Amino acid sequence: MEITRTPAEMQETAGRLRRDGFRIGFVPTMGYLHEGHLSLVRASKERTDKTVASIFVNPAQFGPNEDLDRYPRDFERDLDMLASAKCNIVFAPTNDGMYPEGNRTFVEVTGLQDGLCGRTRPGHFRGVATVVTKLFNAVQPHVAFFGQKDAQQAAVIRRLVRDLLIPVDIVVCPIVRESDGLAMSSRNIYLSPSERAQAPVLNRSLLEARAMFDGGEKSAGALAHRIRDILATADLGSVEYIEIVDRDSLEPVTELARPALVALAVYFGKTRLIDNIVLGEKGK
Numbered sequence: 001m002e003i004t005r006t007p008a009e010m011q012e013t014a015g016r017l018r019r020d021g022f023r024i025g026f027v028p029t030m031g032y033l034h035e036g037h038l039s040l041v042r043a044s045k046e047r048t049d050k051t052v053a054s055i056f057v058n059p060a061q062f063g064p065n066e067d068l069d070r071y072p073r074d075f076e077r078d079l080d081m082l083a084s085a086k087c088n089i090v091f092a093p094t095n096d097g098m099y100p101e102g103n104r105t106f107v108e109v110t111g112l113q114d115g116l117c118g119r120t121r122p123g124h125f126r127g128v129a130t131v132v133t134k135l136f137n138a139v140q141p142h143v144a145f146f147g148q149k150d151a152q153q154a155a156v157i158r159r160l161v162r163d164l165l166i167p168v169d170i171v172v173c174p175i176v177r178e179s180d181g182l183a184m185s186s187r188n189i190y191l192s193p194s195e196r197a198q199a200p201v202l203n204r205s206l207l208e209a210r211a212m213f214d215g216g217e218k219s220a221g222a223l224a225h226r227i228r229d230i231l232a233t234a235d236l237g238s239v240e241y242i243e244i245v246d247r248d249s250l251e252p253v254t255e256l257a258r259p260a261l262v263a264l265a266v267y268f269g270k271t272r273l274i275d276n277i278v279l280g281e282k283g284k
């Protein structure tokens with residue numbers, strides 16, 4: 001497995017791979033890897049010839065009072081995991097490499113960046129859209145893989161590549177969960193044992209919403225109400241939002257006529273957990 005540290009070196013490698021006719025798959029991450037990340041690496045390996053994973057904790061997507069400084073990091077462990085998954089190249093740039101002195105250019109996906117998580121994390125999706133654009137320019141992938149875990153991020157990136165005519169196919173992979181249903185996240189290690197024990201309530205509430213929807217309930221208000229009741233059974237949790245929105249536009253819906261994203265953000269102590277489910281998708 002090759003480790004690449006600078007955007008210039010990465011571009012050179014990508015150019016060589018492209019000239020040699022390889023299709024490049026790309027998995028952007030912030031490290032502290034888990035099975036969710038590795039599922040993206042495996043998806044990339046199935047569909048492309050060479051897989052590049054990036055490890056970069058992007059300062060631009062953290063707010064001033066967020067967890068940038070304490071975000072978990074373990075580069076050696078990440079490298080071991082990527083090597084076991086047979087990732088071909090790791091791109092691990094520095095902050096200066098990604099944001100050269102005097103950087104003044106940012107990317108915004110207006111509208112899509114403002115609701116859901118964007119409401120309490122202003123600037124977050126601007127940071128995400130900017131870094132993903134830069135990473136795409138460094139890695140020059142044919143296909144990039146993202147997790148449905150971050151559903152709003154996936155919608156923002158789909159729109160970004162469409163609007164800016166970026167020639168990268170976007171594949172969104174299913175959420176990987178712990179055996180008790182908690183969506184895997186690098187931030188789960190922040191949870192205390194009692195918070196960890198209650199955290200699967202997010203998934204439970206979403207599964208109940210799915211059962212109601214499958215039983216014929218199409219009112220977003222009724223589904224959200226039931227979700228709120230279930231989340232209230234976890235006394236350590238504090239709901240930031242429960243929203244039911246159009247899967248693509250992220251506009252709120254009142255009746256679930258088209259595929260809808262049911263998205264949650266819940267605090268356990270200082271740890272903010274997100275989860276979601278899509279209802280009304282064909283074949284589900």
Ligand code: AMP
Nearest residue numbers: 029030031036146147149150175176184
């Ligand atoms: P992060 O390192 O948190 O920025 O995540 C990197 C990529 O992994 C993003 O596309 C996430 O959506 C994806 N990801 C994170 N957790 C999961 C999960 N539990 N299942 C599937 N994908 C995930």
